[in-house]
Amino acid sequence: VIELRYLVGIDLGGTNIAVGIVNSLGEIISKISTPTKRGRTYQLIVEDMARLVKEITDKEKIEMKDIIGIGIGSPGIVDLESKRVIYSCNLFKNAPLCSELGKYFNVPIFIENDGNCAALGESFCGAAKGTASSLTVTIGTGIGGGLVLNGKIFRGFNYAGIEIGHHVIKIDGESCTCGRNGCWEAYSSATALIRNVKRAIKEYPSSIISELCCNDEENINAKIVFDAYHLKDPTAKIVISEYFSNLAIGLTNMINIFQPEVIVLSGGISNQGEQLLESIHDLIQKSVYTRHFVDFVLPQTRIKIASLGNDAGIVGAAILALRKGYL
Amino acid sequence: VIELRYLVGIDLGGTNIAVGIVNSLGEIISKISTPTKRGRTYQLIVEDMARLVKEITDKEKIEMKDIIGIGIGSPGIVDLESKRVIYSCNLFKNAPLCSELGKYFNVPIFIENDGNCAALGESFCGAAKGTASSLTVTIGTGIGGGLVLNGKIFRGFNYAGIEIGHHVIKIDGESCTCGRNGCWEAYSSATALIRNVKRAIKEYPSSIISELCCNDEENINAKIVFDAYHLKDPTAKIVISEYFSNLAIGLTNMINIFQPEVIVLSGGISNQGEQLLESIHDLIQKSVYTRHFVDFVLPQTRIKIASLGNDAGIVGAAILALRKGYL
Numbered sequence: 001v002i003e004l005r006y007l008v009g010i011d012l013g014g015t016n017i018a019v020g021i022v023n024s025l026g027e028i029i030s031k032i033s034t035p036t037k038r039g040r041t042y043q044l045i046v047e048d049m050a051r052l053v054k055e056i057t058d059k060e061k062i063e064m065k066d067i068i069g070i071g072i073g074s075p076g077i078v079d080l081e082s083k084r085v086i087y088s089c090n091l092f093k094n095a096p097l098c099s100e101l102g103k104y105f106n107v108p109i110f111i112e113n114d115g116n117c118a119a120l121g122e123s124f125c126g127a128a129k130g131t132a133s134s135l136t137v138t139i140g141t142g143i144g145g146g147l148v149l150n151g152k153i154f155r156g157f158n159y160a161g162i163e164i165g166h167h168v169i170k171i172d173g174e175s176c177t178c179g180r181n182g183c184w185e186a187y188s189s190a191t192a193l194i195r196n197v198k199r200a201i202k203e204y205p206s207s208i209i210s211e212l213c214c215n216d217e218e219n220i221n222a223k224i225v226f227d228a229y230h231l232k233d234p235t236a237k238i239v240i241s242e243y244f245s246n247l248a249i250g251l252t253n254m255i256n257i258f259q260p261e262v263i264v265l266s267g268g269i270s271n272q273g274e275q276l277l278e279s280i281h282d283l284i285q286k287s288v289y290t291r292h293f294v295d296f297v298l299p300q301t302r303i304k305i306a307s308l309g310n311d312a313g314i315v316g317a318a319i320l321a322l323r324k325g326y327l
Numbered sequence: 328v329i330e331l332r333y334l335v336g337i338d339l340g341g342t343n344i345a346v347g348i349v350n351s352l353g354e355i356i357s358k359i360s361t362p363t364k365r366g367r368t369y370q371l372i373v374e375d376m377a378r379l380v381k382e383i384t385d386k387e388k389i390e391m392k393d394i395i396g397i398g399i400g401s402p403g404i405v406d407l408e409s410k411r412v413i414y415s416c417n418l419f420k421n422a423p424l425c426s427e428l429g430k431y432f433n434v435p436i437f438i439e440n441d442g443n444c445a446a447l448g449e450s451f452c453g454a455a456k457g458t459a460s461s462l463t464v465t466i467g468t469g470i471g472g473g474l475v476l477n478g479k480i481f482r483g484f485n486y487a488g489i490e491i492g493h494h495v496i497k498i499d500g501e502s503c504t505c506g507r508n509g510c511w512e513a514y515s516s517a518t519a520l521i522r523n524v525k526r527a528i529k530e531y532p533s534s535i536i537s538e539l540c541c542n543d544e545e546n547i548n549a550k551i552v553f554d555a556y557h558l559k560d561p562t563a564k565i566v567i568s569e570y571f572s573n574l575a576i577g578l579t580n581m582i583n584i585f586q587p588e589v590i591v592l593s594g595g596i597s598n599q600g601e602q603l604l605e606s607i608h609d610l611i612q613k614s615v616y617t618r619h620f621v622d623f624v625l626p627q628t629r630i631k632i633a634s635l636g637n638d639a640g641i642v643g644a645a646i647l648a649l650r651k652g653y654l
Contacts, residue, residue: 086620086623133483133484157586158586158626162584162585163616164584166616168496168576169496169498170497171496171500249498257490258489259482260484261484287506289505290485290487292414298404
């Protein structure tokens with residue numbers, strides 16, 4: 001008997017609400033999305049979630065009785081006891097998304113922080129599949145993290161843990177959105193990279209970056225900087241070398257602290273793929289604490305590129321329902 | 328029926344081997360110690376351990392049948408599968424302490440890293456008793472850590488995790504014993520404090536510290552620096568203020584990363600007690616990530632002074648036997 005039952009994963013983002021139907025292997029069968037339209041009440045946003053779930057199940061001819069459960073990944077701090085979003089700076093505060101969505105569907109509904117969902121997805125069926133411990137580091141606008149230990153998400157006692165982007169790597173350094181100075185995020189996020197390149201082309205206006213961004217620095221993004229780097233632009237080389245160095249410092253800190261079996265790099269910067277891994281490998285190996293013990297065949301943390309890409313949020317949210325929230 | 332069975336904890340240090348008889352509440356009934364005499368083989372060191380266990384059980388008139396088990400806390404990286412010390416820079420490498428001690432006693436024998444033992448002790452019956460998660464930060468010659476989650480020690484996949492002293496807080500900063508630059512340990516250990524004060528009294532030789540150390544800077548220790556600080560010595564004030572600032576940066580990093588219910592401060596520096604906590608409290612509260620969410624009644628990590636002091640190692644090692652090694 002083949003059991004054909006499905007999971008629904010909802011990835012609530014600042015820009016889009018994405019809904020996917022996922023099978024028990026973590027594979028996405030079908031997905032759909034709609035703009036989040038920030039500034040609305042949580043009730044209206046949940047109404048859109050419900051509409052998308054109905055639309056996609058109708059389209060795939062899946063009845064609600066065949067849905068094991070629905071998982072929601074939301075930005076911000078999520079209280080698992082009251083199943084509500086306590087605070088999300090871009091969306092809302094005190095939003096009981098599960099009970100609200102429960103008005104539409106009579107299936108178990110779970111909720112979790114979106115970074116944790118992505119980490120769970122990568123652990124369950126992505127780049128960290130089969131590992132006992134993995135840290136997923138999402139490098140984009142900011143730096144986020146999710147730690148999965150023996151299949152369970154580590155959250156800290158108040159669900160606010162693993163804010164790894166907000167650990168200081170340079171006393172009195174660059175100012176960070178969190179109000180501190182010198183956070184890793186202020187050096188190794190895509191935002192930090194773009195800030196640094198804007199500074200650099202002021203000093204070296206002949207950089208090819210000026211051309212690649214059509215002389216409008218508002219067009220600069222991480223891809224342009226890496227493109228210029230691969231074109232051997234000296235300005236990009238200076239900026240990217242420093243970027244790799246700081247990224248490696250933060251990742252080495254994470255290894256020394258967690259010694260996870262795998263670190264998964266996710267988010268926009270991870271699009272640089274294997275070249276990124278090669279660039280930071282030696283920087284990490286020459287400074288990680290366990291390098292002193294390689295003679296003793298001590299296994300070392302492996303760093304990998306995320307394999308689920310933008311789908312990690314949907315997949316991870318869906319898996320919440322598979323694991324029946326025991327995570 | 329009162330069951331009168333006991334645990335034995337062995338705290339193997341670079342200076343002394345300490346052995347204690349502990350009851351099932353984690354209370355030390357009796358303890359004894361002998362110099363480690365570094366440089367000897369592990370077999371000779373274990374012979375001394377066995378001698379101490381016999382001596383103390385004889386003295387307390389406890390028969391081996393009433394010993395539930397023996398736990399050993401050792402410096403270095405301990406492989407729990409082969410129950411051996413893989414590497415301890417001060418003592419030995421590849422030392423199967425459990426099987427060696429098993430030649431003397433027919434009881435279950437367990438082994439664990441000494442920092443983890445101290446953390447377990449504080450969690451089981453010390454300053455973090457009753458918490459679901461606690462990080463014990465030992466500040467002495469270096470900075471060590473132990474994380475206990477739901478009664479279990481977190482070790483990382485290769486048993487080498489939670490080297491929190493070796494996370495960089497200042498890019499290109501002070502050189503660290505581990506070979507990196509800018510590690511937290513290079514700023515917030517007692518060793519770093521003493522280094523900084525030696526530099527400062529070169530610049531300000533009129534500091535009272537010169538007097539307190541009898542004009543021999545080899546006599547300077549952390550206590551002298553704090554004594555001078557409490558005597559309002561301006562040089563000590565400069566050094567200690569910077570010390571508190573860096574200590575708070577590292578502790579805030581730890582909170583943002585782990586959000587443990589309690590952080591326990593242990594080791595020599597923690598002798599400064601409540602005054603130390605008061606000095607760093609505001610520095611942490613003004614920068615910790617969760618300060619943004621105090622309006623949402625998000626509970627905050629508490630920082631406490633260790634309550635077991637030098638006994639934490641014995642107690643934690645003994646508890647390994649109580650928990651039958653499932654930790």
